[in-house]
Every structure is written in structure tokens, then in C-alpha cells.
Amino acid sequence: xxxxxxxxDASDDGEGxxxxxxxASVQASQLPEVMKEVQAVLAWAEAHSPGPRGxxxxxxxxxxxxxxQNEGDWTTVTLTITGxxxxxxxxxxxxxxxxx
Numbered sequence: 001x002x003x004x005x006x007x008x009d010a011s012d013d014g015e016g017x018x019x020x021x022x023x024a025s026v027q028a029s030q031l032p033e034v035m036k037e038v039q040a041v042l043a044w045a046e047a048h049s050p051g052p053r054g055x056x057x058x059x060x061x062x063x064x065x066x067x068x069q070n071e072g073d074w075t076t077v078t079l080t081i082t083g084x085x086x087x088x089x090x091x092x093x094x095x096x097x098x099x100x
Contacts, residue, residue: 002098005034006041006079010088017056018085020092025076034077037095038066041079044094050087062087 005024012018022041024034042064046053051061062083069076081088 001037001040001095003037003095004098005030006037006077006095007097008092008095010092012085016085017082018088020081020088022079023076025074027073028075031075031077034075038077038079041081041091041095042066044091045081045083048087048090050084056082 003022005026006022007024008020008022010018010020024037026034045062045064049062052059053062053064054060055063062081064082065078065080067076067078069078081091
């Protein structure tokens with residue numbers, strides 16, 4: 001699946017764990033499309049899970065957090081995924097951004 005709205009930025013903790021943040025700010029009419037992208041990414045993460053989902057400090061292998069905020073006519077969707085670096089890079093590779 002090519003992502004039309006979400007763009008991931010990665011950061012590495014230097015110990016093999018990464019964090020991938022994606023954000024999209026859209027008008028209400030585009031929100032269903034953004035949420036389809038979020039659900040597709042989360043479904044991939046579940047299907048290719050490197051272990052149990054949960055906070056890494058509590059023994060989870062990976063975790064995800066999603067936030068939806070409304071401000072006037074705009075809705076901002078933020079998706080943060082944390083897990084093993086190689087797994088997260090494979091996730092991002094599975095969802096290339098659309099070429100504009």
C-alpha cells in the first residue's frame with residue numbers, strides 16, 4: 001500500500017530500538033482515508049509482530065500509540081510505533097510514500 005497522507009520519521013536509540021512517528025493533518029472529508037492508512041500500518045505490525053505488543057519497559061517487543069486531535073476544520077492524526085530497528089524499517093518499507 002502506498003501512503004498518501006502518513007509520512008514516517010525515524011529515530012534510533014542506539015541500542016537496536018527505533019521509534020517511527022507519522023502525522024497527517026487533514027480536513028474532515030479526508031479523515032476516513034487517513035484512518036485506513038493507520039489501520040493498514042497497524043495490521044501489518046500485528047501480522048509481522050516481533051513479539052508481544054506492549055510498553056517496552058514492561059516486556060513488550062513493540063508498541064503503537066495513535067492520537068487524533070481536532071482543531072477547527074482540521075484533524076491531526078499522529079501514529080507512533082516503537083520496536084526493534086530492523087522490524088520497524090521493514091514496516092516503513094512496506095508502506096512507501098506516494099510520489100507527488
